[in-house]
Amino acid sequence: MKILLVNPPLSLEERYGSKMKKFGAISEPMGLAYIASFLEKKQYNVKILDAAVLGMSLKDMEQFLKDDCFDIIGITMLTTAYSAALNTLRIVKKVSPHTVAVCGGPHPTALPKETLEEIRDLDIICIGEGEYTMYEIVKTLENNGDFTKIKGIAFRQDDKIVINAPRPYEKELDSFPIPARHLLPVNKYSLTTSRTSGGRYCPTVIVARGCPFKCAFCFRIFGSTFRHHSIERIIEELKLLVDKYQASQVNLEADTISLNKRFLISLCDAIISNKINKKIKWTCESRIDTIDEDILKKMKEAGCWQISYGVESGVQRLLDIIQKGIRLEQVERIFKLTKKHRISIRSFFMLGLPTETREESHQTIEFAKKLDADWAQFTLTVPYPGTHLYSLVKNSGDLKSKNWDEYNTWGGWKEERLPYVTGGRTEEELRELQKIAFYRYCMRPKIFFRFLRKSLSSFPEFRKILSGFLTLLTIKEKRQRL
Numbered sequence: 001m002k003i004l005l006v007n008p009p010l011s012l013e014e015r016y017g018s019k020m021k022k023f024g025a026i027s028e029p030m031g032l033a034y035i036a037s038f039l040e041k042k043q044y045n046v047k048i049l050d051a052a053v054l055g056m057s058l059k060d061m062e063q064f065l066k067d068d069c070f071d072i073i074g075i076t077m078l079t080t081a082y083s084a085a086l087n088t089l090r091i092v093k094k095v096s097p098h099t100v101a102v103c104g105g106p107h108p109t110a111l112p113k114e115t116l117e118e119i120r121d122l123d124i125i126c127i128g129e130g131e132y133t134m135y136e137i138v139k140t141l142e143n144n145g146d147f148t149k150i151k152g153i154a155f156r157q158d159d160k161i162v163i164n165a166p167r168p169y170e171k172e173l174d175s176f177p178i179p180a181r182h183l184l185p186v187n188k189y190s191l192t193t194s195r196t197s198g199g200r201y202c203p204t205v206i207v208a209r210g211c212p213f214k215c216a217f218c219f220r221i222f223g224s225t226f227r228h229h230s231i232e233r234i235i236e237e238l239k240l241l242v243d244k245y246q247a248s249q250v251n252l253e254a255d256t257i258s259l260n261k262r263f264l265i266s267l268c269d270a271i272i273s274n275k276i277n278k279k280i281k282w283t284c285e286s287r288i289d290t291i292d293e294d295i296l297k298k299m300k301e302a303g304c305w306q307i308s309y310g311v312e313s314g315v316q317r318l319l320d321i322i323q324k325g326i327r328l329e330q331v332e333r334i335f336k337l338t339k340k341h342r343i344s345i346r347s348f349f350m351l352g353l354p355t356e357t358r359e360e361s362h363q364t365i366e367f368a369k370k371l372d373a374d375w376a377q378f379t380l381t382v383p384y385p386g387t388h389l390y391s392l393v394k395n396s397g398d399l400k401s402k403n404w405d406e407y408n409t410w411g412g413w414k415e416e417r418l419p420y421v422t423g424g425r426t427e428e429e430l431r432e433l434q435k436i437a438f439y440r441y442c443m444r445p446k447i448f449f450r451f452l453r454k455s456l457s458s459f460p461e462f463r464k465i466l467s468g469f470l471t472l473l474t475i476k477e478k479r480q481r482l
């Protein structure tokens with residue numbers, strides 16, 4: 001069986017718009033790397049084609065598929081990558097009609113039936129976690145077996161769409177081997193300036209999956225139970241990244257890394273006792289209400305230089321509507337504590353939340369400034385399929401579009417329409433608001449000097465930061481009108 005796994009060709013321009021493309025992050029498709037290593041462990045021959053990072057066009061893809069031939073092709077699909085995946089599937093079936101096409105990832109997981117109905121070139125959808133499911137699909141194909149027995153898939157049978165019983169989430173994450181970075185062009189990935197420290201290569205290490213919280217805008221593809229890799233396994237992966245890939249920084253990824261305090265403290269202790277903190281510094285994302293002073297102290301000692309917090313709004317009423325479950329006072333307290341331990345902060349905010357007024361949007365921007373993180377990111381609210389927000393917006397008739405390419409939180413910088421605009425606001429206003437938020441946040445002397453200091457580390461970094469400020473200057477005129 002020859003297997004190809006594809007990250008479809010979605011360019012940075014398509015993701016962030018022409019002005020912001022040079023600032024976008026492009027990181028490893030970890031889902032494909034996990035599936036590939038699992039299949040390799042089962043003795044299969046697998047390739048990964050990351051057409052996005054390689055900047056491939058559809059023509060390049062066609063040529064690639066003509067040059068080699070595969071029994072099964074698996075494509076990963078976020079909602080924003082819908083068309084990219086659809087076009088890839090078209091080419092797959094044009095070049096090689098007998099190749100079996102499988103899709104997985106957040107979008108088909110949320111909408112398996114619709115996706116199969118919409119995309120005729122797609123044969124099978126993997127719903128949820130993909131390692132065992134893809135293995136069973138391959139094995140079933142090889143043995144001409146029965147697809148109705150595979151948990152966690154949707155597929156076509158005659159002219160009907162069949163959705164099988166769900167696959168339970170894997171409890172023992174260590175049963176998945178270290179992701180197959182050897183199949184990826186690792187030197188091509190880079191994270192944003194605000195997220196890196198010394199170079200932009202910053203691989204992701206997934207330490208846990210699953211989250212019990214219920215934020216209305218979030219699609220929890222890994223379910224509500226927190227499951228983590230063993231400490232030994234995480235240390236092994238970190239050592240591999242230092243020794244084989246010369247990584248000097250990593251992003252420790254989990255839906256909420258600090259949910260289980262004992263786990264995080266033990267991980268930090270192991271990083272310290274293995275002296276990995278002398279070789280690697282790391283970042284992570286976390287939730288305000290799972291952080292305390294002991295954790296921060298230990299994280300700092302273990303080499304954590306930055307935490308990204310999802311604050312979402314500066315208005316308590318809106319935080320309650322989106323079921324964020326945190327209070328503004330808590331946010332201020334934890335920001336102060338994090339700064340006290342000299343850990344840099346990135347803060348995430350959402351604009352255009354349901355029922356948000358113009359004044360409240362400005363309150364959020366002011367709150368962000370008051371918190372004064374090293375970086376603030378303002379994105380527009382998008383109701384992704386499978387989220388509570390999606391059901392709310394769909395049921396209230398406020399969903400403006402089902403053109404999935406528009407489901408992009410960077411809509412302010414792009415030409416397409418916005419899929420959702422909360423009542424009483426306009427598309428134009430929200431677009432401008434996103435730019436204004438960045439403008440107001442960044443165009444302050446202290447942020448300017450912070451970035452200037454950072455940019456002195458290298459000339460390419462300096463050029464990028466300068467160009468960021470120049471881009472922001474172009475929006476000054478409109479800012480005065482709002």
Ligand code: B12
Binds near residue numbers: 026035110220
């Ligand atoms: C890191 C991250 C990013 C990174 C990099 C993402 C990437 N590699 O492309 C950055 C910061 C760049 C990013 C950007 C965006 N992200 Co993001 N991101 C994540 C995050 C936190 C982790 C992703 C990850 O590595 N997961 C770990 C791997 C192992 O899981 P996985 O990729 O899902 O794969 C598993 C299964 O899905 C399945 N599977 C996946 N593909 C396939 C394919 C086949 C064939 C099979 C069988 C199975 C299968 O099996 C895999 C193994 O179990 C997730 C949240 C989350 N918990 O997943 C959000 C998440 C994926 N992001 C999300 C969003 C919305 C975005 C943006 C669209 C935001 C925007 N700009 O508007 C962009 C789009 C970027 C793009 N590539 O198009 C949403 C997706 C919702 C949706 N319906 O698409 C998520 C789920 C966040 C959320 N909780 O709502 N993101």
Ligand code: SF4
Binds near residue numbers: 211213220255
């Ligand atoms: S946003 Fe974070 S805390 Fe909220 S449900 Fe999603 S993963 Fe959990």
